[in-house]
Amino acid sequence: xxxxxxENELRILEDCIQLTDMFPAGRILRxxxxxxxxxxxxxxxxxxxxxxxxxxxxxxxxxxxNPVGDNNDYVSQAILEAVSKKEEKIHLYRKNRLDHYWLIxxxxxxxxxxxxxxxxxxxxxxxxxSFNRIFLYVKPWRKVFELNKIDNLGHL
Numbered sequence: 001x002x003x004x005x006x007e008n009e010l011r012i013l014e015d016c017i018q019l020t021d022m023f024p025a026g027r028i029l030r031x032x033x034x035x036x037x038x039x040x041x042x043x044x045x046x047x048x049x050x051x052x053x054x055x056x057x058x059x060x061x062x063x064x065x066n067p068v069g070d071n072n073d074y075v076s077q078a079i080l081e082a083v084s085k086k087e088e089k090i091h092l093y094r095k096n097r098l099d100h101y102w103l104i105x106x107x108x109x110x111x112x113x114x115x116x117x118x119x120x121x122x123x124x125x126x127x128x129x130s131f132n133r134i135f136l137y138v139k140p141w142r143k144v145f146e147l148n149k150i151d152n153l154g155h156l
Contacts, residue, residue: 009035009050012106016137020144034093034101047098049086049131053078053107076125079105079147083127083134090130103129106137126150 010028013036017023026040034047053075082105093101126148127134136145 006030006035012050012104012137012139013048015139015142016104016135016144019137019142020146022133022135022144022146031096033089034096034098037096037098040099045096045098047093047096047101048104049089049093049101050104050106051082051086053082053105053136054109075107079136080127083129086131087129100132101130103131103134104137105135106139108139110140122147124148 010030013028024038024040024046026038026046029037029039031037031047034049036048036050038046038048040046083103086103090101122136122145128151129149130151131149134147134149136147137143138145
């Protein structure tokens with residue numbers, strides 16, 4: 001991975017840590033699969049995987065091959081596809097034998113005024129995933145949303 005992208009992802013992770021109280025204190029280590037490891041103690045570590053969701057209006061479409069309807073549908077489709085693609089790779093992250101695995105999706109461009117209500121409705125979504133926690137960071141708003149999840153066995 002190029003250094004510019006890794007530095008950007010480190011800034012995204014640091015923003016999320018600063019903006020919320022959900023992240024444990026610890027030393028951040030650069031990694032690959034997952035992108036970062038937070039060493040909480042000698043015996044406890046947290047794997048962090050990051051992925052960007054690129055705005056439909058930017059012309060660069062990532063994780064949304066079939067946007068449907070308005071921009072809100074596009075963003076929801078992009079989030080669903082991002083979670084699904086990262087879920088396919090979680091077995092690679094688990095090779096590190098860490099205690100927990102978190103997914104952070106992030107949007108760097110301005111989502112637009114019509115999407116503010118959409119983000120408020122996300123609290124009703126429930127994602128099925130093996131990640132212990134999943135987040136969406138909207139960088140222009142400096143806002144981190146924790147998304148609801150159930151594990152692959154149906155547990156919250």
